[in-house]
Amino acid sequence: MATVADHVIAALKRSGVRRVYGIPGDSLNGFTDAIRRAGDFTWEQVRHEETAAFAAAADAALSGGLAVCAGSCGPGNLHLINGLFDAQRSRVPVLAIAAHIPLAEIGSDYFQETHPQNLFRECSVYCELVSAPEQAPRILAMAMRAAVEENGVAVVVVPGEIFSHRVDDDTAWGSRPVLPARLVCHPDERGLATAAGMLNAATNVTILAGAGVAGAHDQVIELAHTLAAPIVHALRGKEYIEYDNPYDVGMTGLLGFASGYKAIREADVLLMLGTDFPYQQFYPERAQIIQVDIRGRNLGRRAPIDLGLVGTVTDTLAALRPLLAVKDDRTHLEKSLRHYDKTRRRLDALASNDRDRTPIRPEYVAAVANRLAADDAVFTVDVGSPVVWAARYVTMNGHRRMIGSFNHGTMACALPHAIGAQTVDRERQVVALAGDGGLAMLFGELLTLTQNRLPVKVIVFNNSSLNFVELEMKAAGIVNFGTELQNPDFGAVARALGMFGRRVEQPGDLEAALAEAFDYDGPAVVDVVTARQELSIPPAITAEQAKGFSLYAIRTILAGRADELLDLVTTNVARRILD
Template structure:
């Protein structure tokens, strides 16, 4: 460490922690970090065209790999641009390190050019937020920042004044380790016994599986089989078990399935695993509830709970399964298995339609035919989320989106991160035209680094989900029209390949070709702007307000 600059030591620390990729854009207040980064051959720097892309890509990298995502930006405008992607990481609990420059130490507090109070700016988004005060301090706070990001699965931020990386670590610096130890969290024995007693009662039981059940498929299915309980998945939990599995009822809520909605209405016992589901209006009333979560603070946070199990999902479910007797009555399960079979067939029929303009449901159904079992899917936010949640039957593919922040624009950065993480796998971004238009400039980033991703744009010239929301409120549509470029031609101008399709057969052919081309591809799919993302079950209030909207459209 002695004799090296603080910037060189920082790169050594990132290497020690296994960092392989940093997303960012160079600039004056981080130039002293760019030179040691250039020399660090084990770390790949991916230059993005917008810092928001860098932060969203770092968050997606962390979601896909479980490793630390890293992004970097200059002081002032660059740091500000990071925030949206960092809030996505915070809310989806993805470990990310954000490194920002700052004006030189003797200029801080003088309202200097591009000076922003970064300590205050990042205070809400970060679990660890520190400014480097000296070359000797930087190694210790860098280790601590990374350790905190991994421990709390959140954002850590280091603000580094422009002069600090150039100083040599002369004095004896505090020595710490690049080590993070993961605990095994076990529920209390008495809580397990309470849960076993509750679940042994002969009630109709539904399991709600969230993000925390990823990696615990066998334990989840083992518990479901013991309880003869159908499994409903949250959007972040999609893929915990295959969508086509006999125990799966699909999603819940506005993106969900009719069988999941009805099963929740009929349930007498609810088991929530690895989720703090926010849309409690879709959960059953007056039922016995068991909630499992590694974070005790999430148990009972949004919904009344009878028994809480603070522990790892896989371990807690395994302990429950071992203690429970097999439930003999499977009438409830079989009832909803029949309903779910009918629902899946209905979703497939929607996607097989040759109606023009194309129904947007055609895209996920056609994608299903060409996508391999281990592919990476980065789904943007909007109506496209509805179609992918309902009409694409996930098996062992990895599926990521901006779940809690639900920020438009996450699809393309997620695909870039996906291809860097898993270069040998198919990677697809499925975007609406509104989401893709926000950060489409970074398609050239995929071209520059030779990342053969496939970007599917559902082009309906609308911010279609907001159009539908306005209509359901009984209002006339306003401010939702989009004027789009030819996205296929844009792909060609960037150095990629573009397809513009209008029919189902053109879509099928484009998809088959896209995954054989060793270049980034955009498939611009013209879809019907008037296909509403109707919830699985329509309430009277929604129907009434929609009728009011139609009258307004007629008479205005």
């Protein structure tokens, strides 16, 4: 006679799930034993439950289907929370199985007792307790449906003994898969007509594209041609719109390009497509704004808008396109493209190989990794300075993917995201661009690479500091404090774990080391000693930030750390003057 856990696994399999990420524990024993018996379903063991949730998020992002993680009662599932916040804010379908203490002990301050429904409520679209075996099929089905339809996290809390309960009548479990329904959604005729009128009347239209343009690449390019509009992208839109795009003028935001920033500032109509871009200071002050989003609650929450349209980008553009007139005046577009070309050449110059300059420039590291990586490589990116260099130097082509904690903004995501991505496809190249601080947070997951035989390539930007935090301190006029990292030789550590490991200190050695790592048939770590004082300057500097850098310089000298200031100037100012 099958158990509740057996039926859970069967239901997951019917819906395309083939694995669960997690760490075993006594309250999960009934669940993991069902996985063992299933045969064609795998338990992907990691070293920390946070990694299980991160890996599931990357799995869902790459596969496009539901991914599952699990944690034992109390501390076990508490460790899932940060990774689940990342999945929820990245809008990917993840189901979390949160085991719980025995049903009869709930509310008694029992060993390891928490209140999971309260804890997970904020990072999920659905969170419920299975309080009786008979509830399990219905709650599981509702959770799976919520995750795939709302593209978010669903949490099912299950007291451990319920997993092992034997089911007499299995009819309630059904036999149909839970798959996302095809959604067709576009604004009504009145909204479309209003949008067309605004766009047709405008002289300077700029498009701001986010992750919502996924699947609509060609439509957006056609729209840009019609409107003679430069296309600016938010970070999450990069992989979907940057490639094969003659209207691309780069990214905007804190990590963006001056050309993208200026194209938005000079627009008289800004058309936002599938983006909830959060930084108010980068929106235009005088332009009309049209926002298209499938989630109505996103409309106008970042900046005042003149027209909000609820719909998918694909369906909305299909309905809008016939109403638009082709613009003959391409002045705004051509000016924006010239500015982008100038900006791009300056950025590329910073990524050149200075053979006599050490530590190595992080721009150069990202550029070489980009050039050597496979055409369909998956890049996972740590929050902090690695995401800056990835955003500026890793190019998308319609086959590559870039996964990171771009909305939640948590450190330590590159390695666990890489674990999930590589588990989905063990033949595809996966490159983790890791910060030294982020890698150290979940350092034990290097063991997961070896144990699970995952050939992830890890490139460590080793600047012996929490580098982006230092930049934020400089901008605020604060002398760096508490950001120093005493790092090991990460390459030597990798070799001790049975992996490929190299340490690179000279620019001339970088390309050969990365090529060797990429060719290695197994997990590899390349530890690159990079410049600590490299500035990732945003496209627009506020007066307050300029004042902050001045205060930083004064306070650094007064603190007896003039050598640090000299290093900053040598690394950044001199090079830019020569360029």
